[in-house]
Amino acid sequence: MHIGVVMNPIAGMGGRVGLKGTDDKVAEARERGAEPRSPDRARRMLTRLAEHDASIRISTAGEPMGASIVRDAGFDPEVVYDPDSGLPADVGLPEGGEDDEAATSSDDRYANASTSAADTTAAVEAFAAAGVDLVLFVGGDGTAADVATALQGTETPMLGVPAGVKVYSSVFAVSPEDAADVAVTFDRTERREVMDIDEDDYREGEVSPELRAVASVPVADALQSSKQLGGGTVEALAEGVARDVEPGVTYVLGPGSTVGAIKAELGFDPTPIGVDVWRDGEVLVRDATESQILEALGEENVIVVSPIGGQGFVFGRGNPQLSPAVIRRCDVSIVASRSKLDELSVLRVDTDDPELDAALRGWTRVRIGAFETRMIEIV
Structure with a gap:
């Protein structure tokens, strides 16, 4: 098998710092x-891929688009595109990769990485020319x-790889590990649809996904669906949650709109696509970043999320401010309209x-009304 691997090194950087995305916001995110x-x-994806078969043939792009991490995982890749020159070249780290300490570092080497859409396109065109059987990309x-x-x-x-x-x-697998599993098993x-939205509109609370392309994607259960807008009323749900808040x-x-209705019921104007922190009738932080949430937490904390x-994702899509550090300090309350939950067979997490x-996996209770709850499995 021959796989092309390319990484967008800045994808997702704006999430935990409250920027809702990274388009045109890299400097501010940093x-x-x-x-x-x-x-x-x-x-994570490449480690799982190596566990399946470390002899898989891999083509990749030079740093900072994947070469060293492919080597870290134990592969000997063919580097077919150099983002520095825009030309095919075998660049990056010497054969064999970095030592173990560097390979498990905090990835400081990518802190100031900069690539463009043109680099991604050129790298993938080089993969196609090399005859890869699949392109595995890491990004959004x-x-x-x-x-x-x-x-x-x-x-x-x-x-x-989301x-x-x-x-x-x-076109995304549910998790990095799932991407590797699908890559070596699909037949x-x-x-499938490639959707995107205007991030400036998104930051203003306008969510209008636009179809950008239709692509060939492996058939597998471990792929997510396109995001759909939930239906049904949430007024009773919001009233019930607001009534039950504890001092x-x-x-x-x-x-999201479901939790937004709860915010409105609590008496404040919600941040449509952001995280707000509230206690005892006061909004402590609006549109909070991960660090602001952590600073605002008290002795007892509850995350309310829909x-x-x-797709069914509770964590890991659209709410990276709710990081593992935040989640570990909170109880989790999941809410959803009946109609939304009716569309879902399971829930998912990718933190x-x-x-x-x-x-987090296992059977959990989801509040669907003023008093009603329903059990559903997080897988």
Whole structure:
């Protein structure tokens, strides 16, 4: 098998610092202390891929788009594109990769990485020319659109390792490990949607996904659906949650229209796609970043979050401010309209912390009305 691997090193950096995305916001994200997310996601996928078969042939792009992390995982890649020169070249680290300490570092080497959509497109075009059987990319919806553009006119399938903030498209695996599993087991493909949104509109609370492409993607259960908007009324649900708030408890209220109705019922104007922190009738932080949430937490804390319609993600899509550090200090209350939950057979989590993901999995109770709850499994 021959796989092309490319990483967008800045994908998802704006999430935990409250920027809702990274398009045109890289410098501001860094000023706010954002750390690269893609390298760890890529490493998790490649580690699983090596566990399946370390002899898989891999083509990749030079740093900072994947070469050293592919080597870290034990592969000997063919580097077919150099983002520094824009030309094919074998660049990056010497054969064999870094030592173990460097390979498990915090990825400081990517802190100031800079690449463009043109680099992604050129790298993927080089993969197609090299005859890869699959393109595995690490990024978000914008990266997916760039990959799909580069593969137009070919039969080469693509599969995403989710690392962006929004991840609306249905071309992504559920987790990095799932991406590796699908890559080595799929035997057929299907056409799936590549969606993206205008991040400036998104930051203003306007969510209008736009179809950017239709791409060939492996057929597998471990792929997410396109994000759908939830239906049904949430007034009774919001009234019930607001009625049951407890004094002294800090409520971390996630994004989206369902939790937005709860915020309105609590008496304040919600941040439509941000996280607001509330306690004892006071909004402590609006549109909070991860660090602001952590600073505002008290002795008792509850995250109130609603799954994404059509996908079922509770954590890991659209709410990276709710990081593992935040989740571990809070109880979790999941809410959803009946109609939204009716569309979902399971819920999902993808927090960037596999141990936390495992701890969150299992049967959980979701509030669907003023008093009603329903059991559903997080897988």
